Amino acid sequence: MKKLLILSSSPRRDGNSIRLAEAAAHGATEAGHAVEIFQVDDHVSSFLRDCRQCRNDRGECGIEDGFRELFLEHYLPADGILFATPLYWYGMSGQLKTFFDRTFCYYAASCPDSAANIAGMARKRIGLLISSEETYPGAILGVIHSIQEFSRYTHSEFVGVVQGIGNRRGDVDRDPEDPLERASHLGATIFDRHFSDYRIDTERTGSVWAT
Ligand SMILES: Cc1cc2nc3c(=O)[nH]c(=O)nc-3n(C[C@H](O)[C@H](O)[C@H](O)COP(=O)(O)O)c2cc1C
Secondary structure, X not given: OOEEEEEEOOOOOOOHHHHHHHHHHHHHHHOOOEEEEEEHHHOOOOOOOOHHHHOOOOOOOOOOOOHHHHHHHHHXXXXXXXXXXXXXXXXXXXXXXXXXXXXXXXXXXXXXXHXXXXXXXXXXXXXXXXXXXXXXXXHHHHHHHHHHHHHHHOOOEEEEEEEEEOOOOOHHHHOOOOHHHHHHHHHHHOOOOOOOOOOOOOOOOOOOOOO
16 A cells, blocks of 8 residues: 655645645545645744754754654655645745745754655655646646656656646636546556656657557
8 A cells, every 4th residue: 555645735725726635635545545635834834944043952953833743754654745736926835835945954964864854755756736727838837847856856756747727716626627537536546657757768669558
C-alpha cells in the first residue's frame, strides 16, 4: 500500500481546491492507497524567517506552529504528494509557497537532521491540482514550472496536472471538462502511470505503449 499526502492550500475551506483534492483522495482510496488530506493553513501560520535568528538551542526551526508535525510526520513518509492550489496572480497560493519555503529549515546543512530530511524529500511521485477562473493554458504555466523544478530538484517524478475552472465555491463541479473525474483518476493512478523524461541518450523503443 502506497502513502499519498494531499495538501490543499486555499484559505477557503469549502472552495474549489478542496473539491479537487477530495476527488483525488476518493480515487486514490478506491485504488487501495493510504490517503491523508491536510489544509495547509491549518498547520502553517508563519512565513520562513531568517534561520540564523530563528533556530532554537537544538538547531531546530523555532517557529511554533504545525509545520514541523505536518512535514516530519506526514510529508516525509509519503510516497506521493498531490499539491492543490488556487491560481493566485498566475502563481500558487501564498500558503503553498510558504510550505515550500519552510522546508528549507529542515534540509539546510545547519539542521541536525538534514540528511534524513533530504532523503525523505526525495524520490516521490508528485501531482498538481489547480483551480482557476481563467481558462487559457498560459495562466497556469508559472505554477507548473515551480512544481516541475521542485520535482527535478528532489529527484521526484512530476506525473500529472489537473486544472479545474471555477471562481465561486464549488464552481469546479460544473466545469464541463469534468476536472473532478480527472482529479480522481490522477489520485488513482499517481503511483502507476507511465512517466518519462528523456535525455538524448535515453534508450527507448519505438512505441510507448505495448501493442
Ligand atoms: C488573490 C486572488 C488572486 C487570483 N488570481 C487569479 C489569477 O491570476 N487567474 C485566475 O484565473 N484566477 C485567479 N483568482 C481566482 C481563483 O483562482 C479562483 O476563484 C479559484 O477557483 C479559487 O480556488 P479556491 O476556491 O480553492 O479558493 C484569484 C483569486 C484570488 C482570491
